[in-house]
Amino acid sequence: MPSTLLEPCEFREEIRKSRFITLAAPINSAAEAQSFIERHSDSDATHNCWAWKLGEHYRSTDDGEPGGTAGRPILAAIQAQDCDQVVVLVIRWYGGIQLGTGGLARAYGGGANKCLQQAGKRLLVKRVLVSCSCTFAELPLVKLRVAELAGLVEQEDFTAEGADLMLAVEPQQVAGLQQQLADLSRGRIRLQGQ
Template sequence: MPSTLLELCEFREEIRKSRFITLAGPITSAADAAAFIERHSDPGATHNCWAWKIAGQYRSNDDGEPGGTAGRPILAAIEAQDCDQVVVLVIRWYGGIQLGTGGLARAYGGGANKCLQQAGKRLLVQRDDYTCSCTFAELALVKLRLAEAEGLVLAEQFTANGVDLQIAVGADHVALLRQQLADLSRGRIRLQAQ
């Protein structure tokens, strides 16, 4: 099951006099990735190479290194670690010794791998969207049952009769939550898939 990072992670190493700093962090959108790369890139460095992945979307950049020697190995490291919603930036200061294309790929991919291996991670739970309605008095208990099912409240709208909720719940928790909400309300609260 894919996981994302809990927070920013950093890994540093020197390979044949070239300095590499690898930074990895959690993201939720392409805009987050662009902001991370802009915020952490060093304009004084020789190269700022990066890759990010969010579900089926991904991008990578070699930033002047020979094609396929930086961005792709970084992306391969993200996929090898089964990470998602992650951006990795590898900053390189050239040390005067050529690494060759194989050496570059190993340096960029290896740094990304080591950084992601030591990073704190959390599993990404796949959730489906549902709606339900409850009374004001039931709202606290509905939210408690939802939290126990590792669900999320996406939106709530207060009406004259109670509260309309839009929620997200993992598939393995739906049946139990559906039963708990029915028991709580004598069958009145029903989860409806969106």
């Protein structure tokens, strides 16, 4: 199951006198990825190579390195780590020794791989939105049942009788949650939007 990063992370290494800094971060949009790249690119560096993946969408660049030696290996590292919603930027300062195309691919892909391996991750769980209404007395139990199924309370609006809730749960958990909430409320709580 794909995962994304909990927070931005960094990995540094020197390969044959060239200095590499790899930065990675979670993203929610292509615009966020581009913003991260623009904020963290170093204009004094020799190359700022990057790749990002967001669902079925992805982009990468070699930023002047020989074609296919930087952006693609970075993207391959993202895919090898089963990451999604991630941007990776590798900044290189040339040290005077040629690495060759294979050496460049190993340096860029390896740095990205090591950075992502050490990063804290969370699974990307597909959830569907459902809504329900409950009384004040039932509210803590509804929240407990949702939490037990690794669901989320997306929205909570209080009414005179209780609360209207918008819940996000995994599709395969909806039927079980419906049954638990019906049992809890003697059939009164019904999930909408299934």
